[in-house]
């Protein structure tokens with residue numbers, strides 16, 4: 001079974017064919033909420049689609065919504081097995097005060113992740129060192145989504161017991177290919193960030209995870225099925241103890 005550990009299928013780009021998109025291949029999709037509204041949409045989607053795992057979070061780019069929404073989003077974590085999309089974005093957010101607030105927000109999510117034993121799928125743009133510093137203070141499982149850092153930092157993620165997740169854009173991204181080739185398989189997950197980050201300029205879709213798997217197999221000179229199975233195991237590792245995977249369906253334990 002394919003694993004898409006980070007996607008946004010609640011957005012309008014999928015209004016016409018969401019069901020079809022989710023049925024095209026055997027896949028489990030973690031749908032990330034970026035604010036209160038989409039976190040609720042994420043929980044709703046999971047009620048309609050058995051292969052969707054809901055994640056709730058507040059995207060660091062929306063740090064200005066924190067005063068209104070943060071507490072409510074934190075409250076929703078008890079209904080979701082994964083916390084996302086959360087993180088640090090120092091690329092779009094330059095103002096020192098807001099960056100500080102992002103760090104505070106991420107700290108709250110990590111605290112909750114530790115307390116409820118839920119993994120965080122983390123957005124990192126320009127803030128990776130800070131994130132890696134922070135995860136050492138909390139007992140949390142974590143994934144750096146759409147990892148775009150160096151191999152050196154990827155090894156650090158691995159040493160901390162975390163994961164880097166790789167989007168299909170890898171086919172046209174040399175740095176990501178180096179990381180995908182060198183980092184131990186036990187620290188790799190796959191994602192699409194649909195509808196963004198596609199292998200081409202069209203709408204990205206969860207089943208494009210297959211493209212990433214093919215590329216991984218080629219780079220690592222390893223059997224594609226073996227990689228697929230290992231990634232499925234990695235995913236089970238971050239989901240435990242909330243769900244078990246059986247066939248194409250996710251069932252509550």
Ligand SMILES: [Zn+2]
Nearest residue numbers: 006032085193
């Ligand atoms: Zn995202």
